[in-house]
Amino acid sequence: xxxxxxxxxxxxxxxxxxxxxxxxxxxxxxxxxxxxxxxxxxxxxxxxxxxxxxxxxxxxxxxxxxxxxxxxxxxxxxxxxxxxxxxxxxxxxxxxxxxxxxxxxxxxxxxxxxxxxxxxxxxxxxxxxxxxxxxxxxxxxxxxxxxxxxxxxxxxxxxxxxxxxxxxxxxxxxxxxxxxxxxxxxxxxxxxxxxxxxxxxxxxxxxxxxxxxxxxxxxxxxxxxxxxxxxxxxxxxxxxxxxxxxxxxxxxxxxxxxxxxxxxxxxxxxxxxxxxxxxxxxxxxxxxxxxxxxxxxxxxxxxxxxxxxxxxxxxxxxxxxxxxxxxxxxxxxxxxxxxxxxxxxxxxxxxxxxx
Ligand code: ADP
Ligand code: G6P
Numbered sequence: 001x002x003x004x005x006x007x008x009x010x011x012x013x014x015x016x017x018x019x020x021x022x023x024x025x026x027x028x029x030x031x032x033x034x035x036x037x038x039x040x041x042x043x044x045x046x047x048x049x050x051x052x053x054x055x056x057x058x059x060x061x062x063x064x065x066x067x068x069x070x071x072x073x074x075x076x077x078x079x080x081x082x083x084x085x086x087x088x089x090x091x092x093x094x095x096x097x098x099x100x101x102x103x104x105x106x107x108x109x110x111x112x113x114x115x116x117x118x119x120x121x122x123x124x125x126x127x128x129x130x131x132x133x134x135x136x137x138x139x140x141x142x143x144x145x146x147x148x149x150x151x152x153x154x155x156x157x158x159x160x161x162x163x164x165x166x167x168x169x170x171x172x173x174x175x176x177x178x179x180x181x182x183x184x185x186x187x188x189x190x191x192x193x194x195x196x197x198x199x200x201x202x203x204x205x206x207x208x209x210x211x212x213x214x215x216x217x218x219x220x221x222x223x224x225x226x227x228x229x230x231x232x233x234x235x236x237x238x239x240x241x242x243x244x245x246x247x248x249x250x251x252x253x254x255x256x257x258x259x260x261x262x263x264x265x266x267x268x269x270x271x272x273x274x275x276x277x278x279x280x281x282x283x284x285x286x287x288x289x290x291x292x293x294x295x296x297x298x299x300x301x302x303x304x305x306x307x308x309x310x311x312x313x314x315x316x317x318x319x320x321x322x323x324x325x326x327x328x329x330x331x332x333x334x335x336x337x338x339x340x341x342x343x344x345x346x347x348x349x350x351x352x353x354x355x
Contacts, residue, residue, distance in 0.1 A: 013133030016149035060130025068112025158215025220322025278322035
């Protein structure tokens with residue numbers, strides 16, 4: 001019988017530090033899959049899980065083995081592997097991938113305690129997002145695709161200030177201190193995961209304004225690993241060549257400091273990669289169609305789908321720059337990857353029957 005093979009879940013890993021845009025990315029991704037993901041109905045209101053028809057997003061904070069008090073007592077941060085239960089993470093992601101439901105713990109971000117578990121059914125697409133999706137080699141091997149959101153320190157700082165000062169009333173000093181305190185563990189345990197990612201979205205300060213330190217205008221790089229079975233890198237104009245492109249002019253309105261694209265081959269942690277880069281921001285989102293029409297391998301189902309997605313979510317952070325654009329494109333690439341895997345599985349029983 002083939003039923004378990006057909007039921008197999010496609011597993012996607014999304015790694016980033018907290019406050020680096022994972023939830024925004026998830027909203028773009030689930031929208032591409034045709035429906036917003038919602039918290040489970042009738043469950044724990046502090047659940048971190050999001051569920052849509054096709055996709056379940058689980059937050060890896062749920063695998064904290066030490067709660068807030070436990071971390072304080074032992075003097076370890078949430079970034080430290082010793083505060084996380086990788087055995088359980090592996091067992092449960094493996095079970096879901098094989099079509100078996102699990103009772104997943106819930107880390108309650110409000111109380112800092114571990115709440116009673118919630119039942120997670122195997123979805124078509126499982127996204128595991130958080131600090132460590134690619135840390136444990138056993139979990140990493142279960143991933144069909146992995147993404148690392150690499151936010152440079154300058155930009156991370158600007159975003160944190162925006163959120164923690166404006167919305168949470170923290171002081172500038174306390175934000176600086178909390179970033180500094182996290183840094184050694186971030187460098188030790190989180191950042192190294194990017195070498196394993198199939199796609200990295202790097203967010204840097206602009207190079208269009210000399211000595212910019214505002215962190216408003218961004219230079220964003222989409223680093224795509226070559227040679228993946230279900231993932232073919234996006235390219236600009238001509239595959240494999242090196243291109244610098246300033247699209248501003250008759251068809252694209254650009255105010256200061258303008259927009260600059262770059263595309264070309266590179267190496268990243270000794271892997272061959274293609275890099276697509278956008279520096280600057282769009283004035284008019286509907287004109288994005290002009291840029292979209294020059295990109296290839298973007299896995300759209302119709303002309304203008306990237307622009308349509310960007311317009312639909314123009315209120316999300318990063319919609320006028322490369323963060324929104326590349327998150328949307330990666331979402332389309334993941335849909336494509338999912339469809340390829342499903343098509344291959346549909347063909348597999350026939351192959352097996354021949355034996
Ligand atoms: P996470 O889920 O990783 O904690 P969020 O998606 O909630 O991160 O984003 C946290 C904050 O970071 C947002 O409220 C916003 O202020 C800022 N942010 C996230 N993505 C972007 C972006 N692309 N451009 C500008 N600010 C962003
Ligand atoms: C979660 C987040 C971490 C954050 C932690 C708070 O686990 O993913 O990024 O640091 O909560 O930890 P604290 O020990 O300050 O409660």
